[in-house]
Amino acid sequence: MSGSIQIQCKRCGQVLSGVLTELTDYDALNYEDDEPLLDVGVYCRSEVIVPEELFFGAQPKEILVYRKSLIDMVEGGPRVGCCGPGDGKWNLFCQKKHRIGIEMADCYMPHFVRVPLNRVKVIAVEGETSTS
Ligand SMILES: [Zn+2]
Ligand SMILES: [Zn+2]
16 A cells, blocks of 8 residues: 555645545546545545546646545635536635645536645655544
8 A cells, every 4th residue: 555645735734634545546536527536535646647648637746635535625716617616726725725726526527626736745644544
């Protein structure tokens, strides 16, 4: 298994997630429209997908998580789409309104959040991963 991490806002240190376990298998992701791309409590590096295909604006050097893996986020920005945000603009912020992520959650795409690594501090979590 790969490492587990927690992420914090790079600018103010707010904790943004619980423990996230890395998912390294492209085939383990769910590409069905209107469903979570990956489960709560896991993340994958955008590079797992981006070299394979153009993926809803995802760029290298991002981590991808499901929205419910992120905690205490403030929703903002345009959040434009027919059923959910899908325009690829900053739309998730920490409590101090620092830019954190881009939630993609419209009906014609798998649902996930892009978190560029230059917005967050990644903390390696030692030892056992959560079994809950
Ligand atoms: Zn912040
Ligand atoms: Zn829609």
